Amino acid sequence: MKPGRFTDIHPQMLANADDYRLPLIQIPYNVAFTDILYPIMRHILGKETQYLERYVDVQNTLTETILAGGSVNEIAEIISRNLHNVVTVHDENMQCLACYHGAGNSNDQERLSLILRQVSRQQREYSNLGDYPSFKFLTLPENEQEIRYIEQPIIGDGIILGYLRIWELEHQLTEADLAVAKQCATMLAVDRLKFLSSQTAEKKYRQRFLQELLNGHISSRGALKEAASSLDLDFSYPRAVTIFSTGTSKDQVAFLSKRTLQLTNSYTSTIDPTIIAGNMAEGLVVLWPHKDTGADLLEEYLEKLMSILEREYASLEIYCGVGRTKEDPLLIRESYSEAKQAVSINFHLYRRERITYYDRLGTYRALVHLPQCDEVQRFLAETIGKLLEYDQSYDTELIKTLESYFSNNGNLAQMAKELYVHYNTVRNRLQRIGEICQVDLDDPEDRFSLELGLKLYKLKRIKGPQSE
Template sequence: MRNFDLKELFEFKPEQGIVFLKDKQMILFHDIAIDFLKDELIRTLGKDLARGVLTRFGYRCGYHDAKIITKTYGKEIRLLNLGPILHRWRGIGNVLIDKKLEFCKETEHYLVKGRWEKSVEAEHHVDKYGKGKQPVCWISAGYASGFASGFTDLNVICDELTCVGKGDDYCSWELRSVKSWGNLANEKIQYYKVNYNFKDLQTMLAEDRSIDIHRRLTQLVLAGHGVDVIAGTLSEIIKCPVIILNKNLDVIAACNSENIDPDQLISLKNFLSEILQKTGFLQTDVILQYPFFISPIVGGAKFWGYIAVHETVNLSELEMVAIEHACTVCAMDNLKRDATIETELRIKGDLLDYILSLDKGTDPELIDKALRLGYNLSKPHRVMVIDLVGENEKNSSQLSSGFVVEIVKSGVGTLIETMISDSLVAVRKNRIVIILCTDGTGVHSDIAKKIQEWVVSNTPECSVNVTWGRECLEFADYRPSFEDAWQAADIIKNLGQSNKCSGYDELGIYALLWESNNKEKIRGFALSKLGCLLEYDDKNNSSLLKTLEVYLKKNCNLRETAAALYIHVNSLKYRLKRVKQLTGFDFSNEEDRFQSQLSLRLLKTLTGNRKDN
């Protein structure tokens, strides 16, 4: 084989920009290019993965060279010696054989030993990295394995025993078939197997970036920053304007939103309003409603609002993940805030109980405890009660203490404390109780109206009555003021009124009736006049009592009463005839009208709405 000339297999056509080895096109590289590729792979993937890639690269080169030889010259065993010659021709280094080839096709035995001289791989590795602990002629080992495997149709593995790259005098190797390696085969073959169980580099970089974004956003919550900073950070990450809306679709934070068209924002709110009416909130992580990407802020079963991103640049998949992370962080911020509010409400509830338990004098311990919580009880205060009332029977059951706590969390507590910082907000049963610092002013009535407006606009399923008691100038005044406010809420609710603001002293005769020691006697008087209508309505599932109430409220105007009751005037006349037959009232008589109206007011004040009792 010494005189064998491979030049006949090579064909150079530089004018066409091609080089052939037989009928396979080849590419010529500088050795420094392979060195640079190896360095890139090591720095990008690490040594183990880089070794596997380059070993398999060398294997494919050797395998295809073997197939060219067998196709051109046949499979005579002596032609195996063309492998080292091709190795030299490729410029990888010189090959010397130390142990003559042993090969048996039938027993699948293959063994040959040798050395590489002037190994380009080893020399470059020492220059760049210094001497290492492992052999570094990865492409050469792969080439030898590939050529032997392609020629013999066996799985032949090359193992580099010594290497200049690790400080040895020369690079020696041993080629064996898998069967000849025996129990060592699994160890030797590891770099020749393609392993796709690891993540690609782009995925790993994206995951690292995603983790970094999540860590950065999470630290904002841990540092106590609110949604304003979250919106600003997200906008900085994705280079787009960001808007955060609460569940009532109010904008609570925004960054770089100056250029958003107001009509686009209105359209966005209308779209989200339709979604809320149909499903409660978006059921997907991110949805496109051009030009906005929208993602819901959800934690567990709780929904707080949305993050809307105005897409001014094309968003990558990673940036979409950043939006989802921001929603998660906003949910964390809301959960943290809710937990804080719940803890504060418990503490304030205990303080409220303590305050209301005092009936005389001062208590230094209470004063100190209140001051540590930020309340100066030495100033004038009033006790205010916020009574949330369901708009209909269906949602009245929602108004539990838990529902009321959610109302406090949603913003009414913050509203009160923003207006009057020294005010204590707590929940008692299913009502919100406020010890309002008035400092001797009449500010309580204005605050009551603002609270009412907030609840009506933010909680459409409820109406609200706000009541207050007498001014508290000393500790003994707090409990009577609380009782005044609580009783005023009871009276207004019994009268069937809603969205009313009133102090106890403004209820006039109703407050006097409530304080009466002869409540049963007064109730008996009212029932003596109207009890027959109650019994008739219960027995016949009718509404004569309601008809009488509306008729008197409309100043005995038949048409207006019929319209209010959604019935025909003739039907109304029939009902009023039955009322007259049962009660004996003559509504053309002023005294009878007064007696019937008084009885209605007394009955409602002392017993509440008929359906509630």
């Protein structure tokens, strides 16, 4: 302002300056406003021009890189060099696909390791895509340090293919970096779609091969070798079949989706690219190679995959059956049959294990192969047949009581707690069971006959993992 033109400073001007907390600067009378405004505008417009030039430069460089077949690591490097910060690219399951930290110091690299470990533990967030890109904070549990970063989903065909994250480890992130992140994510989506498209074609051939192998349509070593060679599969290692399934056919329809297979392939590709997965009538089937991993590591992999699927389908009960490892690839269909039996027995009989291993089924492994001949039917009738008739006629729970008796090793107090009845009620029921079946529960032979009959009865009810 030039106060020389006024008798006094207008009160409204002073009030506005106070409200907006702006200074009033006295300008000499002979200085033109343009001499002050032009340099300021040039500075403001110059910064915007720099942002625009950087935006266009990143876009052009990324386009050239993608057209030249550049990898996701090269793309991450370009973004990192332009934004002067650490850049990571993740798939939809938070697995790191690429990371570039430039010439960061060792302290940055240590923090980056902690960051990647923490990100891998995060659950997927379902936020409104209109809220992105956005600034977020990640807290490192090791030292409670908060790290600011930009997150932008990589979206293609209307689904989230991954995430681009720019970490504030070197330079402060700005609002202008948000626009660059959004543009970079679009270019990354092109690369991810191209990669997933090639993967999809290969996975289809592998799934068809899996179905033919497990159904016994590949019966000669020559046919197996030819098919495995064309798909770049190594069957020199033993393999085991696992089946992930739900309890009912209604839930199975929701579970056996493209999304399930996508999650599985995304996870298994980080372990071993030769792992084959496919949706079949019995459930999601995964063929695992046993290299130097051992059983313990396989259990760890299965637990991790189960957690991923349970997180995605929180409303469904998912069961996993694991067949025995087969050295001979032509015998893998036996492992498939064992995995089906394991998941079926778990759902219908146990319902206490998330993952059931066929070689840990105990007596059920032998009983499941017992033919349903006349002698077996007579044995069932003689052992628990009368109990079944009694329960049906008088609406009692003697079979349930007998199951509790064996599962609790005859502990009456524990049985009463499990069945929600009085201790004396349990004792009376057991006495009634002995009278009806004409057995003595204190006699080992009688107990064995009843338990065997009960197990055979349970197996008889099993029709398959999709029975309702």
